[in-house]
Structures are given as structure tokens and as C-alpha cells.
Amino acid sequence: MRSIFQFRQAFLSGAVSSAEATALVLSRLAEREPQVGSFITITAELARAQAAAADARLRTLRAEGLPIPALLGVPLAIKDNLCTAGVPTTCGSRSLAQFVPPYESTVTLSLQRQGAVVVGKTNLDEFAMGGSTEHSAFHPTRNPWNLGRVPGGSSGGSAAAVAAGQCLGSLGSDTGGSIRQPAAFCGVVGLKPTYGLVSRFGLVAFASSLDQVGPLGNTVQDVALLLTAIAGHDPRDATSLEVTVPDYAQNLGAITESRPLAGKRLGVIRETMGDGVASSVRTAVEQAIAHFETLGAAVVELSCPRFAYGVPTYYIIAPSEASANLARYDGVKYGLRQPEAKTLLEMYESTREEGFGAEVKRRIMVGTYVLSAGYYDAYYLKAQKVRTLIKEDFSQAFTQVDVLVTPTAPTTAFPLGSKSDPLSMYLLDLMTIPVNLAGLPAISVPCGFDAEGLPIGLQLIAPSLGEETLLYVAHAYEQTTPWHLQRSPLDGRA
């Protein structure tokens, strides 16, 4: 039992209870956790209670002939920057190491209402700033495919937990690629929804105009089930879109036609297939493109000339917003406070000095600098203008095609500790960042392995609110390729 879909079939048929499935997942979790380190907090007791409740609820719903929620009894993991009432929410930071929110994020509340089971809170780069999950204040997470490699980040814990069989699916957050890149590195599926489709209420903010919560899972179908549960308007998030949410999994049945993508137009962004992309990655993506053609899709190559400006634009806008969002961690109200401080300024300085790691400090300083008087126009304002141009590039591209294709990341997972230069880390987000800047939905699906057996991810991008098309195209690809069937060595073939 690897997917949510499989669990559900067994659960509904009575072959397995949530208590049994949860016990299995918890035992895998405990067994593999010392090696992979996917979690910051494990909520085994809570999970068992939720599983028992789910089993009881199934009986009640059955007896009353009521519909059974798609995620009832499913053991899931939650990125530790999503607030969970009564359960520590650390954001991978010393500043919030002891923080227990008295409130629940909208997305986890939605999961609760469905009767899902939460097995734990997953590791992340501190405040979701990073691409390797090495920047967690607590411990790094390792890649289940190769424990010497990073799982990607910042949702590295959520991706690794799925790949290691420590949960059946998870939630992450994606500001510049933080769901898709770790999904690619860990050989799982990860979706960043359209900005505003999923509520940010209770997601600890990194860069508010870019942050978006999304699902990770073993299959496109699982991701669609999770998205259906968490998407939708939330009056507590002013940037939440007022849209009606379809059942995203509805159209993702067995692929029976020989040309399921006939009539679909796919665009390959020329700028993402050039220098800097590892040959193994390029080859796998080219093969995927060829495969799309065999599925009936018309493939064209096109240009998004401003794509390359995504990274510099992002590294102005995201730190700017982060510098303000993280100003509240000052020791006054909650979280860490340096008790030795004698003055207010000393309290601020020593609390923040101790509370934040190097990467977070770097971004706060960059953000503070680019918003300073005299620099605002040259940096922040210009970045906003470039952001508009990048959006225009995408709009232009979507007049010609339905879905865009790129590698998710230019390389496969790299060794822990190998990226000491922050810039080289930032460049890994080359393919994913423009999507956040434009607020578009995008998914990463496994599309092969490199010579070392490390997974490669394919990114598909759709126009705003094009999740249904996006999921269908990804599903058709996945179901006609073998990649998603391979398990990480850590998960074995059990």
C-alpha cells in the first residue's frame, strides 16, 4: 500500500482499517527516521487517535449512507511551517523551537475535517528559505534514494517522507520551487497551485506574494485528491481567490486511449534546455517530450526571453517581503527571547542573532537593503517591473500552447554540504522561480533517473487556474511511464 488511492480502495472495502494503515506507516516512519530525518515532530499518539476516530467515522457514515471524505483515515505529513493547534510549529528555526500555535491553519483544518491522520511535522530549511533542507536549525534531511544526497528543499522533509514511505502524502509550501524541486529530487509528485487557490492562513509567511501551499504524493492522482481537499476560497486570506473547486481527481482514471493527449499543445521553453542543465536531466526531459508526442500532444519549442531574469528578480522580491515578515520574531511576544539582554535593543539583537540561522539572516539583510531609501527604485521597483514582464512572457506562451514543459531542476540531488556558495544554491531554482513570480500552477513528476540512480523531475506549467489540464497531462504521462513505480532504496519494494 503506497498511494492514497490504494489505501482508500482497501479502506472502503474493509480490507484495511485506518488504525492498521497508520500503524504500518508509523512503524516505517520510526524505522527509517534515524537515517532520513524527515520529521521535526512525530505525532504518533495523535495519529493513532485520529486513525481510531476515522475508523469509527467510517462506520457511522456507512450506517447513515453518507458520503465518505476522500482523505478519511489517510496518514499524512505536514510541513512544519503550517500551524497546527497544540502541536509545535517550528519552521525549522530556533526562534520558534518552543512555539505551539493556539490556532490551526486553514489547510490542516480542511484535512482534519476530512478525517485525515497526521503522523508528524516535516523538516524544512529554516522559514522555508533554501533548496536542500540543510538549513534546518535542528538537523538535515537526507534523500531516501541516496543518504549522502540532499532531498532538495525547502519542503525536503515532506518529499523525503513520501519517498521513504513514512506517510502516504504530505503538504509542503512553495515560494520559489520548494515543493517541486524536492519532489524532483526525491522521485515523487509535487504540485504548486495557482497563487490564491489554496489559503495561506496559518502558513508561516516567508514571501507573502509568492508563498503557496501544495501537496506532495506518490502519484498525480494522490496529489489531485490532496489538492481537492485544501483548495478553495478562505475569507481569512484576502489574497484567496473566490473560485469553485472541482474534484481534481475525477478525470484521472485509467488511461485507455492510445493518444490521450491528442489535441493538447505542449511548449518547451527553449531557455530551460540549454547550458547549466545536466546532460542526464536534459536527456530525460527530451525523452519525456518525445513520449508526449507519442501520446498525441503537439509539441512546439518557444521562447520566454525574460525567464533568466527570474532568479535575480526573485532574490529581490522574496527577501524584501521576508525581511518584513520575520521582523515579528523579536522576543517580545512569543518564541525565543534572549533573557540576558539589558536593554530593548540588546534584546532585539541577541534574540535575532541567536534565533536565526545564516541563510535567514542573509535574506533579511538583503531585503532590508533593497527596500532602503535610495535603493527602492533601483531594486524593488525594478524587480516588480521585471516580474510583470515575466508574467507577460508566460501569457504570450499560453496563447500558443496549453502546457509548458521544463526540467524541474537543472541537476539531480547533490551531496550534502556541497553547495557552500549561496549563489550556486539559488541557481537551482532557475526553472521553478518564474512560475511563482507569475502565480501559475506547476507540477513536478518523475521522468527518469541519472546514471547514479537519482530521480529526475519534469515540470509542467499551466495558465492560472489550469490545474485540471495540468493534472490530466501529468497523469497521462505518469500512467504511461514506469518512473512512479520505482521505490527509493530506503522504502524498498515492500
Place this chain on the structure above:
Amino acid sequence: MAVSAPPKTQYEAVIGLEIHCQLTTATKIFCGCSTTFGAPPNTNVCPVCLGMPGMLPVLNEKVLEYAVKAGLALNCAIAPHSKFDRKQYFYPDLPKNYQISQYDLPIATDGWLEIDTEAGKKRIGITRLHMEEDAGKLVHGGSDRLSGSSHSLVDYNRAGVPLCEIVSEPDLRSGAEAAAYAQELRRILRYLGVCDGNMQEGSLRCDVNISIRPQGSEKFGTKVEIKNMNSFNAIQRAIEYEIKRQSEALEQGERIVQETRLWEENSQRTITMRVKEGASDYRYFPEPDLVPIQVSAAQLAQWRSELPELPNQRRERYQALGLTNYDAHLIADDQSVASYFDAVVATGADPKVAFNWIMGDITAFLNEQKRAIADLPLTPLLLGELIALIASNTISNKIAKDLLPELLFQGGSPQELVKAKGLTILSGDDLAAAIDDVLAAFPKEVTQYRAGKTKLLGFLVGKVMARTQGRAEPQQTNALLLTKLQEGVTDA
């Protein structure tokens, strides 16, 4: 060679006001917490206004409505597209260490209001009006200020209370003008019902920017900011003090330092609070958690149609009714008093008479009893009735005054009261009979009168009044008494 002292320079003050007013919405600007003043510390708070991790602001639509209405009443242009920005600075009373405010696209700009000055009406420009959230309050232990305190406590009840900041053009020239501007602004906001204007509770806070320059000079002097004035009177006196201080400094060849000064009510002077070293950098940028504000033409028209009659319009209407400019100001100052007045006039009462009753006895009663006019048992309809009784000569003014205390406390129909007490005015045969009685009772005085001691008329009128307990109609009494006394002379 004798050198006469150069003539003392005449200075002109250039003054602008920044007024922060708390809007009277029931809930805060970005969350559902109550805005009630005076609750126990940190009871009107929630994760949103405490700026806790993952919490998001959602705009209270009432705040936008109030701000737009204030903007319209101040003759501002309302921005069809506006937005919120983050103003960043660290202070413990600011939960997020940024304040959600408006920077380069305020909701309203380019307005004005008119004040009366000795030289006539003067229009004061309003640069901008914007919405923002208030901060919390620090309570310092061991000192009333941060410096010297041993510890500080913070109360976030006020954090997130909606504010409008209204910035005037530097069009004011004296303390009196500044006070008149602030008063008129408060009056407008109160008429709109968007701010209670209570300066003691801090729901209206005024900062003064003031510089002085030689009369006739175009160049601005160095600007000083004054804070901590919690009455209009204090605003006026602080400005007057500051003009004097700065003039004397310049006369002595000193330089004015750009700084923030505090008005000290006890010593009636301003003192240095902090000297500005360069401009502060708030690192404003657009608030990404809130969507841009759009005010549609239809929405704007709707809000415009809901505006009440404003103080200046009301005063003009009252002057057209025959009140003087001064009286119109007096009665229009408080909307509830003015509404009472309107209701009395609507009964057909003479406006000047109604004014005198309201601003005289009734105001005195309200002040003494500390009651609001809206709760007065003597409703406008009843006062109208009382005034009509006088106008129709049913009762005398004196009787009306005698009846007033009872009416003020208990209300009830004046007409019924007059009837029950038998206090209607005496005229015709009844009056003639009363006069005959008096003439019969004072034969000596009548004789003396008729002999030429006409001063005794007053005495006799008084006796008639006493005999009728004030009910005798004064003019008729005079006339009839004279006639009867004259008759006696002819007969003699």
C-alpha cells in the same frame, strides 16, 4: 555716530497639522476584535492583531467606508485605486514590527475645509487622508517614560484599531487658526459618525509641525514637531509658546534645531523629546497580504449619497433662518443639539426663540445634570409646544420659565400642565375684574396717581401680577390699568 537698534523682525508662523483619528467601527481594521476603550489589558486581542506566525490581515470594509466618507466630507479626491503598504520600524507596541498603513496611494487627497478667522473665512488645504492600524500601548514600570523605567508592559488592546491620518497643508498661521481647524475637523468627523473625537482617550490625536520665517519671506524655516497636546486649547497654547520660543531664538541669533518637542501641560511649555538625525527610513513597500483597494463609481456614489448635512452647510442654513454667524456656530457645534434645534423649529417655533431656550436654560440644565440632549425628557416636540403657548399668548414667558424645571425632569405636555395648574394668561373680562379688585384694594395709591404721581403705575401693575400669580398679560394689563386710572381723572 549713534546707531539705532534695528527694528525687531516680524515673524510669520507656518503650521501644518497631522491628526490621527480612531474610527468608531465596532471591530478592528484587520480582525474581528472589539475596539472598546478601557478593557483590561490584552483582552481585546487575537492571533491576527498580535501578529502571530501565519496570521493574515483581512480589511474591515467599514473602515474603507468611513475613510471614504471622511475624504468626501473634506472635499478630497477619492482614489479609485489605492493600496496598503508596510511601514517598518521596531518597537514593542507594534506586534509585527511593521504597521499596515498607506504610503504613496492614500485613499483620499487634495481636500480642504473652511475655518472662520478674524479676517473672515479661510480655506485650509488637506494634503491627504489615509487608513492605518493603531499600535498597542506601553506601560512603563518605575517611570512614566521609557527612559528611567525598570521594566515595561505592553497592552495590545489598541493594536489594530483603525485610524485615519489626516495631514493638512502648511496653511495655518496661528495657534487660534490651528485650533479652529482641528475643531472643525473633529466636528465634521463627529457629524459623519466616524470618530468620537475624544482627545482625553486618544481617539483624536494631533501633532503640530511648525516653523517660522520673517514676514513676507517665501522660504520655509526649520520645522519642529510638537506632540502630546490633548485639548484644542493645548494646541493653541503650544503653538503660541513655540512661536515665541522660536522668534526669541532667532532674534538672539540662534539656529532652530529640527526636532520633536513635547507639550508639557503642567509647565505650559514645550520640551525636547528627540532630535531628528536624518530622515527616518521606514522601508515602505506594498502590503502583499492585502489586495489593492478598488472603489467603484457606484460605490462612491452610494457613500456620497449617505453623507449627512455637514457643519458648514448646517451653519449656512441656520444663518438663512435668521441666526447670526456666531449663534449658528454655537448651535451647530454638536450634531445632537443641532438636530434637537431642527426638530423644535420644525414644530413652527421661531428659530431665535428656540435657540435661546436651547442654548440658555436647556444647555445649563444638561451641563449641570451631565445629561445628553438626546435623553432629555423634554423632547423637541414638547419644547415646540411650550414655545407655541408663549407665542399664542396662552402663557407668559415667566410662567414658561417657572414650568421648565418640571418639564426638563419629567417631560409631559406643557399644554396639559398649564391647564392642570390653571396658568393660562388672563385677559379681557377676567383681567378687568382683577384690575378692578386691585384699584379697590389700593384707594390711596389710586388717588395719589390721579393727583399726578404717575410713577405709581408700576406699583399697581406689580399688584395685578401678584394677584394673578403672573398670569396677567403684561401689555393688556398696562393698557387697561391706564385706561381705568384715566377714567377716574375725567370723572373727578
